[in-house]
Amino acid sequence: MKTRTVRRRESGSSGRSAKLWQLRLYVAGETPKSLTAFGNLKKICEKHLKARYRIEVIDLLEKPHLSKGDQILAIPTLVRRLPPPVRKIIGDLSDTESVLVGLDLRAAE
């Protein structure tokens, strides 16, 4: 996690939606909170958005200038860039219910 990590799960099987979920996780260094957040996020995505998501992890300690674009104050912050509208979820994503609400995935279930 020291450098920007990009994980891709390109879809191929799911016919429900061709749309790709673009998610960005902002962290500041390899802190327990950010590790927890990444773990939680992966778990949720695997469960709900299998093969339809892309997670970009941005370490602000390395790329501080990127904090301005998404107006990042809190760490960790998850930004749903696609599909629109942009949504922000702050915290270590331990509250799965809230994450689902925040990502607008509950309706999809």
Add this chain to the structure above:
Amino acid sequence: MKNSGHKFASPAARLPKCPTGIRGLDEITGGGLPRGRPTLVCGGAGCGKTLLAAEFLVRGAVQFGEPGVFMSFEETEAELKSNVALLGFNLAGLVRRKKLLLDHVYIERSEIQETGEYDLDGLFVRLNHAIDSIGAKRVVLDTLEALFAGLPNEAILRAELRRLFRWLKTKGVTAFISAESGREHLTRYGLEEYVSDCVIVLDHRMNEQIATRHLRVVKYRGSPHGTNEYPFLIGEDGIRVLPITSLGLNHTASSERISTGIPRLDAMLGGQGFFRGSSILLTGTPGTGKTSTAAFFAQAAARRGERALYFAFEESPSQIMRNMHSIGLRLEPWVTRGSLRFHSARPTLYGLEMHLATMYKEIETFQPAVVVLDPMTSLLVAGSESETKAMVTRLIDFLKSRQITSLFTSLTHVGNPLQQSEIAISSLMDSWMLLQDIEGNGERNRVLYVLKARGMAHSNQSREFLISRRGIDLVDAYVGPGGVLTGAARAAQSARDKAEALANQQEASRRKRELERKRGALERQIAALRAEYDAEEEELQRLKDQAATRTRLLTAERTELATLRHADPETAGGMRGKH
């Protein structure tokens, strides 16, 4: 610095200060904000927090070579730029030259979902990046409280704010944190709990429909500071705090004298006019010629090659100039040449403090040698009597410290020549002249007298004050058994005097002529007598000569006869005695 006697001097040396460059604020704080520490500035809406913050950064960047970061939680970069452009600050230029960095932090609560533990490292990283990218020494956070509205978990937020302020200190930047004022605490969210080095409160108050902003340093750890509430103004060129107590009575007094522009008035003032740098009060009832006197005074300064600044609170510049034409005074050339400037403003336009600041600014930019305030009493409308006095005191001190001669006119009401307020203000004045109306014989006449003139022998006489097409003249009023005569009565009296003098003169010449005539007559008489005498003398001489001739002839005849007769000489002589 230690022996300067300034009360803020020695602590300033102990605690490093970061000068704000804002006029007046550095004076109150003894040199500026605590360097390398956060300062909290709180106040209600519209009291100038953002502008103060912006000026702190701009002056830091321009005057003290300290780049600054402006992190705004409310206004966008574009809004900030246009807002402070009104104060003449060019933020865009400073941003281009990397002297200033604007960063708009935007939080929308509806977009944010909270899911467990977090911290504000994002803000830290962002601020750190901003500071490092331009090597900032000053930071403004305006207003941090927006975070409370944007982030739901107050416990986390408070812990993070505490960490933020600690971090700012270790970063060594002088931080300016603005906050909304609250009801129970100084700030709405109790930020003063975290920022404890310096707390400044701004306030915007209405007093009789006139709003004035005030500034107060509530707390300044490790440094003495002015504790009073100081009025401050947002002018066209920034903020100006007006410390009342900063000026002392230590101005030097000049012995140079300057003309009043009216020769006879100079004569009344010991023949030379006012002292330079003195303050003059000119009171009078309506229409007694206060403005005219003031205009002559201003023009005299312009004639000497000095600059005169005329604050008019009742008339517009063109109206004054037009009116002065009627008494033969042309002010336009001086205005065009730049040696005379008018500044007209309605007294009710803004509060006293604003007036004072405007005047300070005008005086500082124009650098006049003479200032006229016409009329000072109008300012009473803008503030209470005590406020006006305080303001005039400060203005006079300010003017005296710059050796500027000031003329204040003051309107009194008919039948009430000396108002209480004037007596109060007059004690501040070095000279006091009174213009009065004297009514009698169906006319009103103006009379001027010098009530006091500190440090000079001045006339104790009332002079009649004449305003004509040729200007102002002072005429000796006729003081007779019936009292002081002015106007037509004085003219009549002097005509009578003149007639009498003429009669006396004629009488004298008549007597002289008579004397001449008498002398002529006598002289003629003397000449006649002398002629008579001469004639008589001549006659007498002739007779005497005839007698002598006859005697001689007789003697000769007798001698001849005697010779013929051979008679005795005695007998012959006796016989010839009768013929």
